[in-house]
Amino acid sequence: AQTVTQSQPEMSVQEAETVTLSCTYDTSENNYYLFWYKQPPSRQMILVIRQEAYKQQNATENRFSVNFQKAAKSFSLKISDSQLGDTAMYFCAFMKLATSGTYKYIFGTGTRLKVLA
């Protein structure tokens, strides 16, 4: 069974600094997708970035980038030039197509990030 582990329950970073959130996963699959979702205090879950496992190039979205290490099953999120609005809970998620035809998503337990002024 697939599992997703976020080993950092809470982190803080100074505004304008860089922070990296870690995520590891366990799977025997070769084709899958990985995501980072952000949940601000408003509670709305928002997609931050996605990565296809078959792509070696790390995904980047503005100030957000990932370090995808397929062999190590690691998928960390780097936030550059942190802003106060980045304060949120961040969830790492794994997705694959299950044999039942369902798209199976597994979420980590989340990392609460606080950006300090």
Place this chain on the structure above:
Amino acid sequence: IAGITQAPTSQILAAGRRMTLRCTQDMRHNAMYWYRQDLGLGLRLIHYSNTAGTTGKGEVPDGYSVSRANTDDFPLTLASAVPSQTSVYFCASSRTGSGANVLTFGAGSRLTVL
């Protein structure tokens, strides 16, 4: 604005009462999901539906039921609520087919069972 609407936003409920959480999407996504979010446990899948007329059990289905009469609506029912069902419930949807099918989430429903 395209998206998912959940209702109610928040509800306090007496144990033993029946409760239905509503979820409607306007994106014509085939797949819909219900998750519960609990501190330290992340998001856990309760039930899902790949397409209208079909449903399936997720990781924590006991005490919950769903229906999918049409593409847009996916209500979640607690037949007889218990305090352990106190949680924040998220409805989500995604398209199906090849590729990275991103989940779109509703704003959540906070349910407190006393």
